[in-house]
Amino acid sequence: MPKKKALAALVAQVDDPQQVLERLGxxxxxxxxxxxxxVRLPRIHDHVPxxxxxxxxxxxxxxMRRKRAxxxxxxxxxxxxxTLREG
Known part of the structure; x- marks a missing residue:
């Protein structure tokens, strides 16, 4: 992901996003x-099906919606x- 995008995601949550990226590194x-x-997330496959x-x-x-109905x-x-379906 572009570094700007990663920093933007962190700005709303922490005061120093660059420091957070370094710690995560x-x-x-x-x-x-x-x-x-x-910024590459090496273990993203562990979290995204x-x-x-x-x-x-x-x-x-x-x-399941069909079955319940x-x-x-x-x-x-x-x-x-x-067999009970009309039409």
Whole structure:
């Protein structure tokens, strides 16, 4: 991420964002490339689920919404396989 963006995110939360970046660098939580003016988050994959997991989460929400409606007697959201669906 651009260093300016990282500093902007920290400005609202701390008094000295550059010092915070340096401390995070000491702890190996960020890698600052001063030449390119970028900050890399080496362990971001530990915190952000991959796109497939995010899509699966949304699909599960929709599936459960349909199931709850079906169980409550509302078949307007049911798929074509539902025998109780009208139309």
């Amino acid at each position: 000491i702890l190996s939580l960020v890698n600052e490339d001063r030449g390119a003016q970028t 991959p796109p497939g997991v995010r899509r699966n989460t949304e699909a599960s929400r929709i599936r 079906h169980d409550a007697g509302d078949h307007s959201m049911c798929l074509d396989t539902c």
